[in-house]
Amino acid sequence: xxxxxxxDLDGVxxxxxxxxxxxxxxxxxxxxxxxxxxxxxxxxxxxxxxxLDILLEVGGLTYSNAEKxxxxxxxxxxxxxxxxxxxxxxILPGVISFLTMLREKGIKISLGSASKNAMLILERVQLQSxxxxxxxxxxxxKAKPDPQVFLLAAQELNENPxxxxxFEDAAAGIEAALAAGMKCIGIGSPxxxxxxxxxxxxxxxxxxxxxxx
Ligand code: G16
Ligand code: MG
Numbered sequence: 304x305x306x307x308x309x310x311d312l313d314g315v316x317x318x319x320x321x322x323x324x325x326x327x328x329x330x331x332x333x334x335x336x337x338x339x340x341x342x343x344x345x346x347x348x349x350x351x352x353x354x355l356d357i358l359l360e361v362g363g364l365t366y367s368n369a370e371k372x373x374x375x376x377x378x379x380x381x382x383x384x385x386x387x388x389x390x391x392x393x394i395l396p397g398v399i400s401f402l403t404m405l406r407e408k409g410i411k412i413s414l415g416s417a418s419k420n421a422m423l424i425l426e427r428v429q430l431q432s433x434x435x436x437x438x439x440x441x442x443x444x445k446a447k448p449d450p451q452v453f454l455l456a457a458q459e460l461n462e463n464p465x466x467x468x469x470f471e472d473a474a475a476g477i478e479a480a481l482a483a484g485m486k487c488i489g490i491g492s493p494x495x496x497x498x499x500x501x502x503x504x505x506x507x508x509x510x511x512x513x514x515x516x
Contacts, residue, residue: 304466305410305466305467305468305486305514305515305516306410306411306462306466306467307410307411307412307413307456307457307460307462307466307467307468308405308410308411308412308413308467308468308470308514309412309413309414309415309453309456309457309467309468309469309470309480309485310412310413310414310415310469310470311348311414311415311416311469311470311471311472311473311476311490312414312416312418312421312424312425312439313347313348313416313418313472314347314348314472314473314490314491315395315398315470315471315472315490316394316395316398316414316428316430317389317393317394317395317424317428318393318395319385319386319418319424320343320346320347322382322385322386323343323346323354323382324338324340324343324346325381325385326378326379326381326382326385327343327346327354327358327378329378329381330358330374330377330378330381331358331361331362334362334364335362336361336362336363338358338361338362342357342358342361344495345357346358347472347473347475348417348447348471348472348473348474348475348476349417349446349447349473349475350417350440350446351375351378351379351419351440352371352375353446355371355374355375355378356371359371379420382420383420383423386420386423386424386427387427389424389427389428390427390428391428391429391430393428394428394430395505395506396505396506396507397505397506397507397508397509398506399430400506401506401509402430402433404510404511406433408511410514411435411436411460411462412433412434412435412436413434413435413436413437413438413456413457413459413460414434414436414437414438414439414456415438415443415452415453415455415456415469416438416439416440416452417439417440417443417446417447417452418439418440419439419440419441420439420440421437421439421440422437422439425437435459435460436456436459436460438452438453438455438456438459442455443455446475447473447475447476447478447479448475448476448478448479448482449479449482450479450480450482450483450484452479453467453469453479453480453483453485454483457483457485464483464484464485465484465485467483467485467486468485468486468487468488468514468516469483469485469486469487469488470488470490471487471488471489471490471496471499472489472490472491472496474495474496474498477489477496477498477499478498480499481498486500486514486516487499487500488500488501488502488503488513488514489501489502489503490502490503490504490505490506491504492504500516501513
């Protein structure tokens with residue numbers, strides 16, 4: 304029986320992937336190439352530094368660690384310009400009513416995100432009050448598909464992993480949830496998220512049946 308729901312942030316609650324893409328492509332352009340949108344799928348759910356490594360691989364470029372730290376920081380500054388402008392209108396359809404329903408049923412709620420900016424984003428879209436725990440890229444140091452982020456969420460909620468379900472839009476996140484011994488619901492397309500226990504396009508019309516297995 305499910306007692307806790309753990310939500311990924313980017314691609315599940317809000318679509319910040321578009322802002323990550325704009326900021327990464329700005330960096331790519333500065334380095335002299337175009338980071339096409341088709342490559343963006345590979346950045347979903349993976350850490351900032353891994354994203355940079357993928358970007359540089361696409362561009363066929365190699366830099367030292369020190370240079371990469373500077374590049375990642377610049378990208379983040381551009382990304383934050385978009386994040387500061389976010390409003391609650393950007394919460395994906397059906398999310399607020401689904402979270403409200405979970406609260407009413409007494410199901411615990413946590414965030415499980417790779418982003419170091421997760422708290423800021425929750426504040427911008429005014430969703431912090433729904434979350435009993437927030438595990439983000441500052442607390443979980445091992446990147447998905449490592450299960451650490453979700454295991455820390457279960458621990459903070461004081462729940463057994465087998466009573467938790469994870470909502471994820473990225474293949475790396477599905478693998479992390481399965482490795483944590485949790486149920487997993489993919490948000491997006493079955494072609495990418497086929498390993499999840501269930502896949503739905505989003506939270507529109509979602510009700511308690513979704514978390515019954
Ligand atoms: C998100 C995005 C990733 C991003 C990562 C780190 O993860 O999906 O593309 O690289 O966070 O973000 P930041 O640079 O803000 O620390 P999630 O786990 O919320 O999908
Ligand atoms: Mg995601």
